[in-house]
Amino acid sequence: MSTAADRELPLPPPAGCRAREILEIIADKWSLYVVASLGDGPRRFNELKRSIDGISQRMLTVTLRGLERNGILTRTVLNVMPPHVSYELTPMGSTLVAATAPLIEWSTRNLSAIDAARLEYDARGARRTSSRR
Amino acid sequence: MSTAADRELPLPPPAGCRAREILEIIADKWSLYVVASLGDGPRRFNELKRSIDGISQRMLTVTLRGLERNGILTRTVLNVMPPHVSYELTPMGSTLVAATAPLIEWSTRNLSAIDAARLEYDARGARRTSSRR
């Protein structure tokens, strides 16, 4: 029966639980690029598309809609011919960019270390892990 | 037709944009939880499983392997019966936790604003965007 499992944790999803939910705002494949690109200033649809290598029209649209819905950016339609649409970070969007900065910096600073770790891990065939007795 | 010949584009992103690649380390569904949980200290497999609500054995294993491969944590096997396996953050893993802190804080600070933005967006049926002429 209850061996030593009295360590029940009644709050597995801690206060930071919704942090995941928020992470999902930028954890998809393209949001980070879009947000980063808008960090330089307002952009139009095709400007964004050109600035983000490999993104499809569909995914750019989907990504922009999601970010707009979450209040990260605004969409402004210029009623002219041909139509222009300008995307711009909201104040909250700007603070998000700032909040991601440490992570970006961490990544650039640890790129080589991560590559090395991967090489080593793959080299040893994942067979060998440190063991003690 | 002849789709077999078009084997290309492993990763076309620009030079400095490996940030995405790094984000993928924690952008999956569970890594953040695992890393956060280990931030409190070393944990064993089932301890982690219990502390992370809803995670399956499979996904915990997969997530741990990925983080280990990337040098974020170490896996230590205690050769005893029954077997014990301890997971612990590497120094690099600890710095990662620190780098994610601003994002976590941002999320908690903007939760309500995001909810409000979503409600408003959904309320207006996404029909109305600001337009100028």
Added chain:
DNA sequence: CTGAATCCACCGGGATACTG
């Protein structure tokens, strides 16, 4: 120019069962 719509391939990830 800026999208919406459709079709579809891929794989992340859940449930379950088995192993050392």
Added chain:
DNA sequence: CAGTATCCCGGTGGATTCAG
């Protein structure tokens, strides 16, 4: 206790086409 092995479903996202 700490995994591995299968099966399988749904979401993500690419390519393409149509529309305002």
